Amino acid sequence: MNSTTAAAVQYRLKEWAAQIRECQNRPAGMSVVDWCASHGITKADYYYRLRRVRQVCLEDLPSETPAQQTVPPDQKATCGYTAPNGCTQNARLSCMNTRRRAMPAIPESF
Numbered sequence: 001m002n003s004t005t006a007a008a009v010q011y012r013l014k015e016w017a018a019q020i021r022e023c024q025n026r027p028a029g030m031s032v033v034d035w036c037a038s039h040g041i042t043k044a045d046y047y048y049r050l051r052r053v054r055q056v057c058l059e060d061l062p063s064e065t066p067a068q069q070t071v072p073p074d075q076k077a078t079c080g081y082t083a084p085n086g087c088t089q090n091a092r093l094s095c096m097n098t099r100r101r102a103m104p105a106i107p108e109s110f
Helices: 003-024 032-038 043-059
Strands: 068-070 080-082 088-096 099-104
Touching: 003 032, 003 043, 032 043
Parallel strands: none
Antiparallel strands: 068 099, 080 088, 088 099
């Protein structure tokens, strides 16, 4: 990939990350479909963009990061990571019984 293409991809991903953060901070009671309609994108486009941004964030995670970790249910699990490109990610963890799987949040600096 040449430098112009790489810059265009990075710019697009930054725009998408901003849209995703905005959607995640939408007013209570507003659905993703309603938010997408009011911003001129389809639900399919929103979820495609969300998937691509998450994929790029996950690619920056070091390979030694465990895919799963066990956290006692009474503890709040968080972690921080600074990617080689400078992104700071605060992982959100979703509970699956007593196992929790790390899902990085979209970094503000992305």
